[in-house]
Amino acid sequence: MPGLEDLYREIILDHYRSPRNRGELPVPPATRVEGFNPLCGDEIVIFLSVANGAVEDIRIGGQGCSISQSSASMMSAVVKDKTVAEVHRLTNAFKAMMSIHVGGDDHGDALPDPDVKLGDLEALQGVVKFPVRIKCATLSWNTLAQAIDEAMASEDP
Amino acid sequence: MPGLEDLYREIILDHYRSPRNRGELPVPPATRVEGFNPLCGDEIVIFLSVANGAVEDIRIGGQGCSISQSSASMMSAVVKDKTVAEVHRLTNAFKAMMSIHVGGDDHGDALPDPDVKLGDLEALQGVVKFPVRIKCATLSWNTLAQAIDEAMASEDP
Amino acid sequence: MSHSLDVAAVKADFPILDREVHGGRLIYLDSANTSQKPRAVLAAMEHYYANSNANVHRGTYLIAEEATNALEEARAKVARFIGAPASQEVVFTKNATESLNLVAKAWGRANLRAGDVVVLTELEHHANIVPWHQLHDELGIELRWLPITADGHLDLTEVDRIIDGAKVVSFAATSNVLGTMLPVRRLVDAAHQAGAIAVVDASQHVPHAATNVAAWGADFVAFTGHKMLGPTGIGVLWGTSEILEATPPFLSGGEMILNVTKEGFTTNDIPWKFEAGTPAIAEAIGLGAAVDYLEGLGMDAVREHEVSLTGYALRTLAERFGEDLCVHGPADAAERGGVMSFTFKNLHPHDLTQVFDQHGVCVRAGHHCAKPLMRVLGVAATARASLYVYNDEADVDALADAIAAAADFFSF
Amino acid sequence: MSHSLDVAAVKADFPILDREVHGGRLIYLDSANTSQKPRAVLAAMEHYYANSNANVHRGTYLIAEEATNALEEARAKVARFIGAPASQEVVFTKNATESLNLVAKAWGRANLRAGDVVVLTELEHHANIVPWHQLHDELGIELRWLPITADGHLDLTEVDRIIDGAKVVSFAATSNVLGTMLPVRRLVDAAHQAGAIAVVDASQHVPHAATNVAAWGADFVAFTGHKMLGPTGIGVLWGTSEILEATPPFLSGGEMILNVTKEGFTTNDIPWKFEAGTPAIAEAIGLGAAVDYLEGLGMDAVREHEVSLTGYALRTLAERFGEDLCVHGPADAAERGGVMSFTFKNLHPHDLTQVFDQHGVCVRAGHHCAKPLMRVLGVAATARASLYVYNDEADVDALADAIAAAADFFSF
């Protein structure tokens, strides 16, 4: 039986207690997208500004458990200034860590790139032993993907 | 276990093979009402003419099993020239024989009158041991009740 | 103990309670979500499948007749259990959600139009909200909300003003989040006074307290089998004969017709008019067995047990955690069902119940399908422990120990 | 025998077949109405209730996770069994009737308007007729009917003309009265050619023959659990991801939402968007076990067994009763399912099956929820014997003996 220590690494609790990039961005120019985890009621709000194909700024709002909040916090730190393509690779790598099958199928996703470094996010690895929590951990990433889609759509002419 | 002989008395099969009062009446002045037994698909059509509060004439159409057809045939023979009140008493007596609770409740029905004579219809007594067939036996009676209601309604000014 | 329920004997009737999880015993405190099933309910369904399985209202052979009788007996049991004047007023559905959809969509589409007002309370379950939202989108009906007070009661000060002019008043008899028991008769009367129909979502009431729909005077009452010791896949809609007769059919197909031609159809009598297709036969029979089981315990004893155990729980939690633990809803156990939603310090409910799980304690964390209420309470989620006939003081103590363990683990 | 099904072993898996009725063995020939359940299906449900019973997609503790996984595994099994490209394309409903109502009312209300044409066949079950009648009454859509030939096949001569301009073509894959197997792919292509969606009622197909919804190319496929060795209370609607995504929700409440506020709601992803309220959890798990059981037999072996036994039945009845007995539908067993509707002399089906019952032979008499077809056939009712995996030649012989007994009793 996996223990609670596998799930709640210190770095997770740290991000939970002191979340990075909390707040809002003015909309527009930023994009605002909400995400919901119907299982446990977690709600996340992502404010995203994309410029020249890269994440210019990001802010996180909403309420959630330590896993969803810390995942969002770590994500916000790592995606800032990354290009959309890099964010896509990070997302795939993160989902692969969560045992979510991505890429290589007919949806046109690339296979996860083994060279992508997840850094702090690796602390979330233990989540995979608690399958119910995977949805908590991926909520912010799915919401980010949607925010990027919307931001890119409004960038395009 | 009740035997088939309890159900299929000779007089029933006789009415089934040679149904009385089969046919139609011109509508109007007659009333036409259809009845259905969704269980086994029996269909009955009653053509009824009521004059001066009594059954002036009745004809039976439709398709059904021996029980529903013979019940309709016997019913048609017995209700002719009866007043609506007499038909109501007959119906109650017949339903009582079928173990259907009627009367004495708050629906204003009279209790079945022990003096009402059912005659040939008593041959249907065995039906009560085959509860599924009760619906077959009562189909024509329920349809008649509806036909009387409609005929009376169009009689009234 | 003052009540007359022999909980040890009851526990022994529920096979799942013998199960070990994470090396300890299963402490099931999520009955407001779904209840466990006694052996008698499982046996009734098994017996049906092994002896009389056949389709109903269609077969002309022995086992088909047995199946039909068993289904209709189950209906009669349910009718008697809720004080319904007639069996035919009991419509079997798949769950309370379908029951409420039937009301909103079959009755509602036939009777409501743009601008008509439907009154709900702030503590409704989504099952009694979203169908009305759909009608809003489709027909332009308007929703009004009866507010709740800070201590989780319905705010009665403005009830009549808010209900005035409404066509429907639809509300939970007991809140699945706060445990609050609403003044059903009072609200039904207010609805009728205003010319509205009264719809009661009794999903959290029927399993836990004696119910008499006739005494309530409501028009429709919805509830669900799996929360009252019955199986999944079966729900109930009770309605007065008058309103059921006047309501057009909802789902359609076999069973609910008298005749079908290429041109159209005529409907069967109530309740079958509302039961399209092969019904949940085994499940209805299982629900009948659940009713038998609850009647065997006695609904007054069930209620007494829950009031007493809820009182014990409220006292225990207050003694052990003081201000750190906040239980939402009425403070007096006699005024509530055995549902306790709580927050503990600033620990998120999902993290709390994660620790509970390691101790075998099953408690739900989330919005409990009542997101508008969550917003009113100012939280995104709560942890919710809920009690039933098989719970005892040891289960409550185990919950308290698990809370202490969580406090410990997160070293707050 | 040429097929590879060990019927004696199969029979032993069905507890009800040990039952005596009227002093003899039970000869169950009404599987088109509902099938019997093997021990493995009952055991799977019992195991769930005794070990993992909890609500799904809500619980954050071990047994809730087990329950959720068991439900979703059942979905995956069903998806694989019917060749669905993705699990999320499998929506659980309460029966095929609800599945077809979902199509007519959720997809239909959003996509059809007055004058739009829906094409059905003359051999449809009421479940695939009455919802469209309701839509006719509500929206003014128009129904067109594909006729059948004298020998019970679909008349293909005018198919394209009749379908031309239609928005929906909805039809049974196998007739529940005639046994006729329709040319599904041909009809789907004709529908798509005309710009219509194709809806297949596979209630009588999925239990009896290998099914591949992707190969059919249909948009929606509906079927029901209780006819395929599964429990009552569970049905399936398969749809392509595209069409399910584009279809608005039907029943609404818990489970099917992402968010609810006082102002409105947003829906969950497919398939949960269509699964409002607590699902039929145990029943879905039971259906999964039924799929396992059928896969264990092999659907090709099942089909081979039915063709062979139907052939035996058709020959036996012809030999023993000649012209006195008329079996409706295709004469060649290879072109039909194991459903035989027949009339015997001028004996009414209900009188016939009354005698059968005394011999333990379960055969349905009636309109089989296909009254428009009865009218086309020129009868009010038929007797219908239907075969499945647990039937053998002795069962067919018992049917023939019962027919002889009826002839005898009524001394014709």
Ligand SMILES: Cc1ncc(COP(=O)(O)O)c(C=O)c1O
């Ligand atoms: C062809 C067909 N369609 C639909 C149905 C309806 O199935 P259910 O009653 O389980 O909804 C049936 C069975 O009754 C059927 O034979």
Ligand SMILES: Cc1ncc(COP(=O)(O)O)c(C=O)c1O
């Ligand atoms: C108050 C209330 N209403 C309705 C429901 C819906 O019940 P079901 O999910 O069985 O349809 C529930 C339970 O989830 C409930 O607690």
